[in-house]
Every structure is written in structure tokens, then in C-alpha cells.
Amino acid sequence: MDFVILSLIMLAIGIYGLLTQRHLLKVFVSVELIATAATLNFVMLASSMGLGLGEAFMVLAFSTDTAVSGVILALLVIVSKKYGTSDMDELMKLETEKLDEEEDAD
Amino acid sequence: MILEVLSVGLIISACLAIFLDEAVYSVVALAGTFMFTALLFLLNGAVYVAIFQFAVGIGTLAVLFLSGEMLSEKPKQKTSLKSALTVIVVSAVLSLFPIFLSVPLSAASGSGVPFGEALWDLRAPDIVLQGLVIMTVAIGIAIVLYERKNGGD
Known part of the structure; x- marks a missing residue:
């Protein structure tokens, strides 16, 4: 059982989701998977080597990660309420149209 | 297994x-x-x-x-x-x-510091500062919710 390869596969799944998914919540889930992969690698190596400091760092990183997740989720909800969609392609299209309108007005 | x-x-x-x-x-x-x-x-x-x-x-x-x-x-x-x-x-x-x-890793060269000692002796300032930051965020959210409830912007 190798945790380095396990976390590598988790990282690959997260990056694949980040590149292919268009829904904002799915993108967030992909980011969470990438963070989980990094945590898994760090904690498993630290605990198998008997390094308490590595585990202590990860406990601190968990709370930071959660705070960042809260801010990202709040932004996602605000964006989807404002534009009425949570699809990234549609959001890009809306933003492009808005920029075109501003250019026409100038 | x-x-x-x-x-x-x-x-x-x-x-x-x-x-x-x-x-x-x-x-x-x-x-x-x-x-x-x-x-x-x-x-x-x-x-x-x-x-x-x-x-x-x-x-x-x-x-x-x-x-x-x-x-x-x-x-x-x-x-x-x-x-x-x-x-x-x-x-x-x-x-x-x-x-x-399996990936071959070099031999462990850990200092063997236990978790409790690492958390409280080595990283204590981080924990205190992080607690302060989280408490500030919580107070900020409470203020925003209070202002919204009272009709402020």
C-alpha cells in the first residue's frame, strides 16, 4: 500500500475535474479533492516517520482551508444569485457581452 | 487489508x-x-x-x-x-x-517530536494568532448580520 501513489491519483482526479467540469460547485469539489490529496500525502508521510510537527502543521492548515472554503462558497452563491447561473461558460459569455456593451457605449 | x-x-x-x-x-x-x-x-x-x-x-x-x-x-x-x-x-x-x-523513499530522518509537544511548544503562537483571526471573522459576520437585521447596508 503506497500513500504517495494514492495521493497522486487523488490529485489527478481533482485536476481532471478542475479542467473538465463547468458547474461552479463541481469546480469547488475538485479543489477540495486536490486539497485532500495534499493533506493525505503530508499526514501519511509525517505519521509514518513519527514527525509530530507535520501533523501539527496540517491541523493548522485544516482550519485555514476551511476558512478559504467558506469565502469561496460565499462568492459562488453571490455570483450565481447575481447572474442567475452557475455555469462557467455562461458566466464567461455574460461577462464578454457586458464588456462589448461597455466598448460600444464608449 | x-x-x-x-x-x-x-x-x-x-x-x-x-x-x-x-x-x-x-x-x-x-x-x-x-x-x-x-x-x-x-x-x-x-x-x-x-x-x-x-x-x-x-x-x-x-x-x-x-x-x-x-x-x-x-x-x-x-x-x-x-x-x-x-x-x-x-x-x-x-x-x-x-x-x-510503491515509490522508494529515503530512510526516515525525523526528529521524533510528539504531536502535543509540536503543537503547543513549537507552534503555539500560530495557534493563538489563528484563533484570533477566526474570532475576528466570526465577530465580523455577527456585525454584518446584525446590521442587515436592523436594515442597514
């Missing part, structure tokens, strides 16, 4: 979290990913990290469920049983790699 089973479950739930169409089901699969990760930590001897993973994961998932309900639109097509089974089979095949392959 149990570590192998947990790693298979971890990869299957991670794949399902990405590939399921409904946002709420995706969050449920992410909950499974968090749970399997915490169990792996627990069985590898990182008990405190496992407890933190459980606690933080439950909080994150509660917020994610709410946001998933708010953000989710009706998917154009539901995930069929066939495609879900395909995802499970592919992720089960993927999980064979960590079971049968």
Missing part, C-alpha cells in the same frame, strides 16, 4: 464526486471521501488529525449541502446507472495502482 479497502473506497468516492451530475449527490460522495481520508489517518496513527478531519469535514459538508441546494439547477440528463457503474469500475482499476505499486 483494511487500508487497501479504504483506499479503494476513497478513489471511488472521489471519482463519483466529480462525475455525478446532481450537485447534492456529488456532495454526498465528497462526504465519503472525507470519511475515508479520516479513517486512513486514524489507522495510520494520526489520531488528532483524523478527529480534526471529521470535525472540519462535517462543518464544510453542512455548508456545501446548503450551497448545493441553492446553486443546483435541474441537470439536463440524469446520471444513468450504466455510466455510474463505469465510473466505479474505472476508479476500482485506478485504485489497484496504490495497492500494487
Whole structure:
């Protein structure tokens, strides 16, 4: 059982989701998977080597990660309420149209 | 043996979290990913990290469920049983790699500092500062909610 390869596969799944998914919540889930992969690698190596400091760092990183997740989720909800969609392609299209309108007005 | 089973479950739930169409089901699969990760930590001897993973994961998932309900639109097509089974089979095949392959690592050169000593003796200022930051954020949110309730901007 190798945790380095396990976390590598988790990282690959997260990056694949980040590149292919268009829904904002799915993108967030992909980011969470990438963070989980990094945590898994760090904690498993630290605990198998008997390094308490590595585990202590990860406990601190968990709370930071959660705070960042809260801010990202709040932004996602605000964006989807404002534009009425949570699809990234549609959001890009809306933003492009808005920029075109501003250019026409100038 | 149990570590192998947990790693298979971890990869299957991670794949399902990405590939399921409904946002709420995706969050449920992410909950499974968090749970399997915490169990792996627990069985590898990182008990405190496992407890933190459980606690933080439950909080994150509660917020994610709410946001998933708010953000989710009706998917154009539901995930069929066939495609879900395909995802499970592919992720089960993927999980064979960590079971049968291994990366050679150099010998452990840890200082052997126990977790409690590392957390409270070496990283105590970080913990205090982080507690202050989180408390400030909580007070800020409470002020914003209070202002909104009283009709302010």
C-alpha cells in the first residue's frame, strides 16, 4: 500500500475535474479533492516517520482551508444569485457581452 | 487489508464526486471521501488529525449541502446507472495502482517530536494568532448580520 501513489491519483482526479467540469460547485469539489490529496500525502508521510510537527502543521492548515472554503462558497452563491447561473461558460459569455456593451457605449 | 479497502473506497468516492451530475449527490460522495481520508489517518496513527478531519469535514459538508441546494439547477440528463457503474469500475482499476505499486523513499530522518509537544511548544503562537483571526471573522459576520437585521447596508 503506497500513500504517495494514492495521493497522486487523488490529485489527478481533482485536476481532471478542475479542467473538465463547468458547474461552479463541481469546480469547488475538485479543489477540495486536490486539497485532500495534499493533506493525505503530508499526514501519511509525517505519521509514518513519527514527525509530530507535520501533523501539527496540517491541523493548522485544516482550519485555514476551511476558512478559504467558506469565502469561496460565499462568492459562488453571490455570483450565481447575481447572474442567475452557475455555469462557467455562461458566466464567461455574460461577462464578454457586458464588456462589448461597455466598448460600444464608449 | 483494511487500508487497501479504504483506499479503494476513497478513489471511488472521489471519482463519483466529480462525475455525478446532481450537485447534492456529488456532495454526498465528497462526504465519503472525507470519511475515508479520516479513517486512513486514524489507522495510520494520526489520531488528532483524523478527529480534526471529521470535525472540519462535517462543518464544510453542512455548508456545501446548503450551497448545493441553492446553486443546483435541474441537470439536463440524469446520471444513468450504466455510466455510474463505469465510473466505479474505472476508479476500482485506478485504485489497484496504490495497492500494487510503491515509490522508494529515503530512510526516515525525523526528529521524533510528539504531536502535543509540536503543537503547543513549537507552534503555539500560530495557534493563538489563528484563533484570533477566526474570532475576528466570526465577530465580523455577527456585525454584518446584525446590521442587515436592523436594515442597514
